[in-house]
Amino acid sequence: MDLKVIYKNARCAVLEIEDGGTYETSRMYRLYLNGKFIRETGNAVTSIYDLKPDTSYQVEARSGEGLVLKSSFTTDSEFVTLNVRDFGAKGDGIQDDTLFIQAAIMACPEKSRVLIPAGTYRIVSLFLKDDVNIELAEGAVLSAYTDRTRFPVFQGMIQSYDEQGEYNLGTWEGNPLPMFTGIINGVNVKGAVIYGQGTIDGNAGDSEGNWWHEPKVIHTACRPRMIFLERCRQVTVQGITVRNSPSWNIHPYFSDHLRFFDLKVLNPKDSPNTDGLDPESCQDVEIAGVYFSLGDDCIAVKSGKIYMGSTYKRPSKDISIRRCCMRDGHGSVTIGSEMAGGVKNLTVKDCMFLHTDRGLRIKTRRGRGKDAVVDGIVFEHIRMDHVMTPFVINCFYFCDPDGHSEYVRTKEALLVDERTPLIKSLCFKDIEAENCHVAAAYMYGLPEQRIERVEMDHVRVTYAASAREGQPAMMDGCSSHICRMGIYANQIEELILTDVKVEGQDGPAIITENIGRVCGSI
Structure with a gap:
């Protein structure tokens, strides 16, 4: 206590x-x-x-x-407060307040506050500043425009003057691509804070400029994030509500020492690519007390596709997720599928997963590369209810244009080369999953490079009375008509089971194929 x-x-x-x-x-x-x-x-x-x-x-x-x-x-000391109303912002829901709010941010000295009082402020993109706190007061709404012609564009990769280096700004799903600037942006910022009881609304479903229309088509540039933090340090986001994002809600990118506390991240269930919080090639990240309800993965830990992973070799690592509620998304906590730089030392503890398609979700595939190593993953004291499949480890994820190719889909062993990813140590402890539907767990490693170790300790899974069928893993050859399956494990070197109970399944509690060693039983 x-x-x-x-x-x-x-x-x-x-x-x-x-x-x-x-x-x-x-x-x-x-x-x-x-x-x-x-x-x-x-x-x-x-x-x-x-x-x-x-x-x-x-x-x-x-x-x-x-x-x-x-x-x-x-409490900390504070030098001055700058009220955005004094800079010309009206907060009337009509005037474009972008310039007035940005002027207050740029004029604010270190260890001071920019106050955005109650009101509706129409904006395009705002940029954070070193060591400045921005408070969104209760009743304050930053209401984003949706007209693409208003938004600046971050180019994907810019070549250096001497042609020996490159500068990456824009990104989309693990590749350096042009993207519209986010609603809130931090680029090479240190010590910034955005906090309060207010709301950032992306208005992505507005009929005037629907960001969700034709989500796979790039119109000028890739869709913006709500909060985009690129190469930032010691940034805190606290208290606010983020809703109706054009794509990913909060996207930290090549950043470290980040804190996300007591947030609400809300998007419609059918909104495309609206991941909640996606740390990509980030280190030392703390996420606590965040409520997610949205249309894709609630949290997805990433580290790029093979060009970014092999070039920069920057994993996402040392990430703590605790006391969060993940609701309605595809995956509660996901690793990948863009994880070519690796994901290491991730702890998820004391969380609730409600009505998501999958609980823990690891998705990778051949072609992510030899730096795509997943290791030191711990899930502990998790309570799930109505999660379709609580545990999914999928090494045949059929993403990208070649996702259904023979190279990605074949279950025959291929040569291990510079394109082959690796999953090492996974531990699931003190987990209760009630009213699941499709399968208790679906874990399928690569035949040429098995998942090294999966440990399940004090895990209990029960099924919904009216369980619905579905596809536990997005991979070719996996049926979409599975219901009440137990634990399915294939191509794992070591599977350790301690006090694991599966109750109410149709068929065996566990199906194992191509397992090096099973320690324990159900």
């Missing part, structure tokens, strides 16, 4: 309640600040606003059973 202050600035603080819960606490709490009641909460990660700079606070979380958790903190 503990109450921690996991983030603070001059105006707000983020609390984390550790009481054995997941995204939600195991009981309700009443929060007190310096002895004054502020509100009730049932969220394990929750924020406190309207604080004063350079001020000491005592915070308590009190349960109805008499449990009292305590912590203390002192």
